[in-house]
Amino acid sequence: MSRPINLDASLTVIASELRSGGWPLPDYLTALEQRFNEREPDVLAFLPENGRFHRLQQQAQELLQKYPNPAERPALFGIPLGVKDIFQVDGFTTRAGSQLPPDILQGSEAPSVTALRQAGALILGKAVTTEFAYFGPGPTRNPHSPAHTPGGSSSGSAAAVGAGIAPLTFGTQTIGSVNRPAAFCGTVGYKPTYNRIDKSGVLPLSVSLDHVGCFTNDVAGMELVAGLLCQHWQLVVTEKKAxxxxxxxxxxxxxxxxxxxxxxxxxxxxxxxxxxxxxxxxxxxxxxxxxxxxxxxxxxxxxxxxxxxxxxxxxxxxxxxxxxxxxxxxxxxxxxxxxxxxxxxxxxxxxxxxxxxxxxxxxxxxxxxxxxxxxxxxxxxxxxxxxxxxxxxxxxxxxxxxxxxxxxxxxxxxxxxxxxxxxxxxxxxxxxxxxxxx
Missing domain, CATH: 3.90.1300.10 (Amidase signature (AS) domain)
Known part of the structure; x- marks a missing residue:
């Protein structure tokens, strides 16, 4: 029997419920669609997409057919993933918050995106970025007060998690583009050691300073994702206080x-x-x-x-x-x-x-x-x-x-x-x- 769906649960809980079938994936996406339709018009975290949840439901069915046995489902089975729009994602146009001709901006899918897809994530959509991840703002608003900035450059990525319309998003940081918007939007924001997460397939701002990062709503969820993305990850459980x-x-x-x-x-x-x-x-x-x-x-x-x-x-x-x-x-x-x-x-x-x-x-x-x-x-x-x-x-x-x-x-x-x-x-x-x- 399925259990009540809590869209504000930790990523680890959502992932566990979707893998086990405690929350049937189509039902979870239906609940998320309702939340998305309520919050997204005020927050404007994502680039518009016609038929977004129809596409997701189709992809969910494909995922269920691929992994009928809950015991064999990957770590992020069915998790909707928002991706900052400087990442290349197969099936999506990269615009980078820019007015430049889109055809010159395209490239092969970022390995970081591919890694989470292979872990079962579904692409919720492209999240708004400031122009080329610098300071030219997009339309995104702070989910706690639409009159305030969500921060940047990972504006949509932070706001989506802060608004509860995405449990996981990708961002990048060249100066403060993960940690600052995470603070402004009330989320957990992680920037790894430089080059610990592969940043190829991401339009650069500064190759010596760019970092791929992520947003979730708690530390446990971030540990789960970091273990899938970071090279040579070895889980540490610390008993002593820092x-x-x-x-x-x-x-x-x-x-x-x-x-x-x-x-x-x-x-x-x-x-x-x-x-x-x-x-x-x-x-x-x-x-x-x-x-x-x-x-x-x-x-x-x-x-x-x-x-x-x-x-x-x-x-x-x-x-x-x-x-x-x-x-x-x-x-x-x-x-x-x-x-x-x-x-x-x-x-x-x-x-x-x-x-x-x-x-x-x-x-x-x-x-x-x-x-x-x-x-x-x-x-x-x-x-x-x-x-x-x-x-x-x-x-x-x-x-x-x-x-x-x-x-x-x-x-x-x-x-x-x-x-x-x-x-x-x-x-x-x-x-x-x-x-x-x-």
Missing amino acids: VLGIPEGLYLQKASEEGRKHFRQLCRRLHEAGFVVKSVEAMPDFDKIYTRHNLIVAAEAARFHEAWFAEHAEKYHPKTAELIQRGQKVTDSQLKKAIRGRAALREYLMQIMDKHRLDLWLSPPALGAAPAGLDSTGDPVMNLPWTHSGLPTLTLPAGKNKAGLPLGLQLTGRRFGDEAMLSFASQIEPVVDVDKFA
Whole structure:
């Protein structure tokens, strides 16, 4: 006998129910379609598609015929997957939030997408992205307040999970495009160690800085997906409580008063829950890190878009055009020097972690809550050093402000320590996600 369907359940629960048949896949998709039709017109997380759920029901039948035996069904059997529209997906046109001719943007399916398809996922659709994953915003609205930004560039991906219309989505991060929108939309957002998830088949913004990431509604679901996507994944179950570091100094001062106050409250809560929380001076040269990172983004974007921009400059959003024009002025020697700085920052952060025996860094995932308006996706400065260094990061939902907008907490782990970071995150999650674990 089938059980009542809970669209807000953890991805692990949904996956288990769909594999076992406790929630018949056609019934689950029918329930999701109703939710989608209620929420999507306000959120605008996805590119429009005629007959979306008719297609999904047909693909569900094919999946059921392929795997009639529940015991043989793959890990993500029937899970609807939203995919940021800079990923190549067979059967879908890639537009990248751009006005450029679509035919020049197409390519072979991203291996990350193929991996989750092979694990049983069904493509719910293409999620809205800012233009070429930079700052030119799309139509997506924050699911908690349509007058506020969902963040970017993975706008639709974060908003879809935040609105409960997708249990799993793909995003990317070059500065803060997973961790910031995850905080704004109240979801879990994971950016792996640099290159831990294959990023081929994804239109690049900056090849030295781009990371493929994901959104789910809790840590357990993210662990499930990370194990399917990350190279050489080995599950870690940590018994000891994490030793947590606060990177004091110029970087932390960038957060808003609201953001810093909330962050300090979370740190106190973790200390009271038995975690060791250490204040550590870090990144006194943060302004140089910031400048270096943005130089790399501009230079590599200019190089990738060189031919397209020469022919279609007038079709680019002004923010993207300004980035490319700025990047055209960067010399190859300047770019090489800046890229070397990435390894230096990573080594520096790891040395501090070793010296103070830190398991994770703690930091705000954004300046504060999502700003009002849709012209900007918010400032990614709080994510920048962790992306620059290529260390793994995770945003956890961590309550709301007085206006009811989500706030989060950003965790940063050791290089290739993604498994340990997620294991520690499962300890931290119930302490900081007060709305869900109250």
